[in-house]
Amino acid sequence: MTITIAIHHVARVEGHGTIKIAIQDGELLDARWEVVETPRFFEALLVGKRWENAPYITSRICGICSIGHTLASIRAVENAFGISPTVQTSKLRLLLKHMETLQSHLLHLYFLVAPDFFNKGSIVPLVESHPDIVTMAAGMKLLANDLCDCIGGRRLHPTRTVVGGFTMLPDKKELSRFRGRLNDVTADLVKTVELFGTFTLPSFERETEYVSLRGEDCYPFIGGDLVSTDGVRRREDEYVQMTNEYGVEQSTSKWCRLSRGSFAVGALARINNNAAFLHPAARDVATGFGLAPVVCNPFMNTIAQLVECVHVVLESITLIEELLDSRWEAPRQAVEPREARGIGAVEVPRGILYHCYEFDSGGKIVKADCVIPTGQNHANIQHDLEALVTRYAAEGKSDAEITKLAEMLVRAYDPCISCSVH
Amino acid sequence: MGAAQAKTKTYLGVPVRRPKVAFFDFSSCEGCQLQIVNNEATLLDFLSLVEVVSFREAMSERSDEYEIAFIEGSITRGDEVHRLRAIREKADILVAFGSCACFGGVNQLKNRFADQGWVTRTVYGEHPVETSAVQPVDRVVPVDLRIYGCPVKKEEVEKIVTNLALGKSVVHPEYPVCTECKARENICLFDLGEPCLGPITRAGCDAWCPTGRAGCWGCRGPAGDVNISQMEAIMTDYGFSHEEMLDRLECFGGFSAYTGSLGKGVRRK
Ligand code: SF4
Ligand code: SF4
Numbered sequence: 001m002t003i004t005i006a007i008h009h010v011a012r013v014e015g016h017g018t019i020k021i022a023i024q025d026g027e028l029l030d031a032r033w034e035v036v037e038t039p040r041f042f043e044a045l046l047v048g049k050r051w052e053n054a055p056y057i058t059s060r061i062c063g064i065c066s067i068g069h070t071l072a073s074i075r076a077v078e079n080a081f082g083i084s085p086t087v088q089t090s091k092l093r094l095l096l097k098h099m100e101t102l103q104s105h106l107l108h109l110y111f112l113v114a115p116d117f118f119n120k121g122s123i124v125p126l127v128e129s130h131p132d133i134v135t136m137a138a139g140m141k142l143l144a145n146d147l148c149d150c151i152g153g154r155r156l157h158p159t160r161t162v163v164g165g166f167t168m169l170p171d172k173k174e175l176s177r178f179r180g181r182l183n184d185v186t187a188d189l190v191k192t193v194e195l196f197g198t199f200t201l202p203s204f205e206r207e208t209e210y211v212s213l214r215g216e217d218c219y220p221f222i223g224g225d226l227v228s229t230d231g232v233r234r235r236e237d238e239y240v241q242m243t244n245e246y247g248v249e250q251s252t253s254k255w256c257r258l259s260r261g262s263f264a265v266g267a268l269a270r271i272n273n274n275a276a277f278l279h280p281a282a283r284d285v286a287t288g289f290g291l292a293p294v295v296c297n298p299f300m301n302t303i304a305q306l307v308e309c310v311h312v313v314l315e316s317i318t319l320i321e322e323l324l325d326s327r328w329e330a331p332r333q334a335v336e337p338r339e340a341r342g343i344g345a346v347e348v349p350r351g352i353l354y355h356c357y358e359f360d361s362g363g364k365i366v367k368a369d370c371v372i373p374t375g376q377n378h379a380n381i382q383h384d385l386e387a388l389v390t391r392y393a394a395e396g397k398s399d400a401e402i403t404k405l406a407e408m409l410v411r412a413y414d415p416c417i418s419c420s421v422h
Numbered sequence: 423m424g425a426a427q428a429k430t431k432t433y434l435g436v437p438v439r440r441p442k443v444a445f446f447d448f449s450s451c452e453g454c455q456l457q458i459v460n461n462e463a464t465l466l467d468f469l470s471l472v473e474v475v476s477f478r479e480a481m482s483e484r485s486d487e488y489e490i491a492f493i494e495g496s497i498t499r500g501d502e503v504h505r506l507r508a509i510r511e512k513a514d515i516l517v518a519f520g521s522c523a524c525f526g527g528v529n530q531l532k533n534r535f536a537d538q539g540w541v542t543r544t545v546y547g548e549h550p551v552e553t554s555a556v557q558p559v560d561r562v563v564p565v566d567l568r569i570y571g572c573p574v575k576k577e578e579v580e581k582i583v584t585n586l587a588l589g590k591s592v593v594h595p596e597y598p599v600c601t602e603c604k605a606r607e608n609i610c611l612f613d614l615g616e617p618c619l620g621p622i623t624r625a626g627c628d629a630w631c632p633t634g635r636a637g638c639w640g641c642r643g644p645a646g647d648v649n650i651s652q653m654e655a656i657m658t659d660y661g662f663s664h665e666e667m668l669d670r671l672e673c674f675g676g677f678s679a680y681t682g683s684l685g686k687g688v689r690r691k
Contacts, residue, residue, distance in 0.1 A: 011482040014452055038449040038498050038552055045531040060528045063453025063573065103460075111459065112478055121482030121539055124474075129467060134466075142462035153634030156453050156573045160634045167616075167635035222431065231492040234520055247549030254546075419451055 001025060002343070003399045009036075009211065010410055011274070012122070014064055017419020018211035019406050021389055028390045029266070033410065035251040035383045036105060037421040039187045046368040047137050051077050051337055052215040053165065059157045059383065061370065062419035064107070067100040067148065068308055068348030069355070069370075078162045081363075088329050089165040090222075095319045096151045096161070097221050097360070098312035103144035103155070104349035105267070105305040109192070110137035113236040113302050117199040132275025133195065143181050148172055148314075151231045165332035171322060181314055188333060189310050191284055196306055201299040202405060202409060206387045208296050208380060209260050210269035213347050219272065219277040219311060221347050227273050229294050230259040237343045239354045243371045253420040255379040256371070263380035265351025266413065268295065272416050282311035298384050299412045312320045337363025350374055351418055374420035384409055439645045441587055444488035444519040445519075446509055448495030448502050449529055449556070453573040454520035455479050455494055461576045468580060470653050471587050484588030486512060492519040492584060493565075496529045510563040515586065517557045521572035521641045528572070530556040534672065558675065567592055570642035572674055575627050575678035596646030599638050603629035611637050617662045622648045624676075643676025650680045 007020040042061055043134035044255065046054060054258045055073035059066040067290035071093055078085065085093065110133075111123050116127060127134050145155040149169045152158030161166045213236075214227040226234045226242045234242050247252040257263065270292040271278070271286060286292070286307045291300060339361040346353050351373030358367040388409055394400050433676035445455055461468060468631060475485040491513035497503060510516055521527040533555050535541050559565055567581055581592060585592050593615045595601075599620035603610075606629055611618045622631065624645045633639050671677040 009478060011478050011484075012480060014461075014479060016447075038502065039545065040449055040498070040529045041532050041541050041545050041553070044535065044544045045528065047544070049531075050665065050669060053673070055690050057673070060453070060572065062450050063451040063456040066451070066453065071587070107459065115482070122480055124469065124481070138462040138465060141460075145460055145462065153636065154630065156457060159636040161629045162636070247546055252551055265556070323556075335632060418450065 002029070005399055005403050005406070006266065007403065009406060010407055012115070013411055013415050013417065014419070015415065015421070017410065017415065017417050019385070019410065021049060021402065021406060023070070023389065023393045023402070024398075026393050026396060028386065031389045031406075032250055033378065033385050035378060035417055035418050035421060037252055039252050043368045043370060044272070045073060045184055046365045047209055049365050051081075051126045051335070051357075051359060051363040051365065052354060054355075054368075055161065055163065058355065058370065061372070061422045062416055063156055064104055064416055065100065065348045065353070065419065067096055067152060067161075068346055068353055070158055070161050071097060072344040072346040072348070072353045072355040074161060074163050075223060075344025075346065076342040077344075078342070079137075079344060080340040080357060080359055081338055082162075082340075083333060083335065085165065086329060086333070088326065091319050091323055092166060092169075094163070094221060095316055096148060096158070098316045098319070099147045099310050101349050102309055103141050103148070105145065105309050106137060106141045108140075108349075109196070109302060109309075112411055114413070116404070116411070135192065140185050143185055147178050150178065153418050162199065164335050167294045167332065169328050169331045171248075175320055176324055179324070182317050182320070185313055189313060192309070193286045193306065196217055197288070201297070201303070201414070202408070203297070203367050204299065204388055204391065204409075205296045206298070206384055207257060209263040210272040210294065211258060211263045211265050211272045211352065211354055211376070212269040213345060215274055215277050215406075215412050217277075219274050219315075226345070226352065228258060228263065228407075232259060236345045238366045239343060239345060239356070239371065243354065243376060245371060245375070251377045251378060253417070255377055256376040257379060261262070261370055262383050263376065264298070264375045264380045265376045266301055267308050267349070268298070268301040269351060270309060270347060271304045273305065279311045279314045281314055282307050282417060287309050298409060301412050301414065305414070335391055337361075347372060370422060371414075372416070372420045372422060374413070374415045375419060378417065378420065381410060381413055381415070425436075430688065432504075436636050437588060438471075439632060440471060440473045440491050443472045443490040444485070444493045444555055445474070445479070445481065445494065446476070448506070448520045448523070449498040450495030450520070450527070450634045452479060452494065454522075457573050457576045457579065464580065468583070471474065471584060475492045475513065488512065489514045490517060491515070492517045495521045496522045496526045497559060497562050498529065498553055500552070500554070503562055506559065512605050515566045516559075516599075517567045518565045519569050520574050521570065521643075521674045521676065523559045523631065524568045524570055525643055525678065526556045526558045527674055530558075530678070531674040532556050568594070570594070570624060571627060572641035574629065578626055582688075597625050598645040599623045599625050599627065599632065599642075601625055602627070603632045608632055609646050611635065612656065612660045615660075617657060617666055617670065619653070619662070621652050621656065622650065635672075639670045640675045640676055641674045644676070644680075648680070669691070677678050
């Protein structure tokens, strides 16, 4: 008997992706992860534009990680023009980045993933059945977004973040109120850890190469060397050797490879490479879930995101304290454009994001390249999907179960599909 | 969509029928949809006002029974044209949601290249990918209502959707961003050495960017009475180049009528 499963435009993920599966007598005939999203050609849109357009335009690659795109873009321009951000700017950017990570991970954990474990199609039915959970999730996300407003001017497509620093600085009184709100959120995160502890994740594993940035002395977020669990190490500006983008028939997004047919980026990859740098409380959560590197269960990416939520909240409290203890310096440095090439690598919620620009002497973009984390994950999703269906079909699972598991697998990667196609 | 939405909402003591709404994403960053989810403080109130029957980004359930369709994104491929037409047939009210849907958004910057083959090759090399010129929604089907912004402002969306649910008409401001900016007592950015399209851009965002000391890029399109040459004179007076003005005017597509007439709207590589 042949079973074919087609899930057109998987729900509760960002963008348009389709899963197609064919099984005959319990054996896999074909399993495909197809990306059908429309390309917008951002790398071409930038050509001929002056440098200050870059962060502004590229933030529109993605609504969920627009702060990450803005920061990667700014870093690429600053690296090209030889600008090093001040300590104050770096701390504010990291804090902003942390809040994007928090809101994005919470969106994934509660709005996209949790309904699967309650056997619901969305978070909406949970409003009636589990109002406390929904209220708590919304409250935590609100805090993250409010702090993004406070630093970046708004939660989506920030306005105050510019090459050289910020257009204006947050009000210190307001910032100190956020310290209190972050403290309150730590209690909600403990409850979140308990809740996710009650979910049983599929035990599926597949040997995988995990790629992330490597922090020298702290957990990586902005800039740094590129490392893989297969032992590869490269400088930030050697990103092309790390990503090796290529076109494929089944996808409007390019795919990537490094040492093997595919690799994975994202929260699990970051922890697999940098667990030692996690905040001790976050490391305890990881240990509690059996997340001891190297973990090769893609479903554990969700747990890795939960661990990172704890990490970023605790680190943000420290960052706010340091900012409150220092005097505000000038928000912004002057920019001198020059003929140059600059690369910016940033760990966004779904993995490493690279922006690279080449400028002429007047500061106009002559060439642009953006390599998106979900693009780096697509080939790995494909390989996981094949292995997953092979295993569960052989175990005789029903097509309804296989359908759900396949969707959950794609969802575990938290793909940002429009972003990957851009 | 569960019992949460089954309660009847009343307005001034009169029961209000909750319209069935659906969200659809085309070529976009999905940020405008996200703004709905980003509305944590009032999300549940919002959900009690309307019945969301389709929202792929957040829901597995889907229904083809809807009265109001929110269209996010621009139209860039043949399949999008077909999908949009089918939605138009089913919807009583079709809303162009955000700058991509209203004007083409940043995506329409693609149209400024005369050689579209070059655009595709630059990004995909010799691997062919289907695409066509970027169009706003109203170039393909009639639009009943527009919600401006990149991204849309969530407070404004709520106000507009409330009016829609109550059957009240929706009126957009004709005055420019400067009016709201002055009401917020901001220092004018030109005096701080920054260019700004506030004098010619439609208000309604509460001077979102200028209040963050970032000049306006015109994402909401032209205000009621636009004087481009005056704008250019202000730019020149404060020492900004024609190119800096053009970068802003052409960024979101709302001023395409003017960038075209300036004769420099189409730039080749
Ligand atoms: S209008 Fe802006 S925020 Fe909305 S979808 Fe388009 S690019 Fe994203
Ligand atoms: S900053 Fe912009 S919006 Fe505000 S008054 Fe000046 S020109 Fe107008």
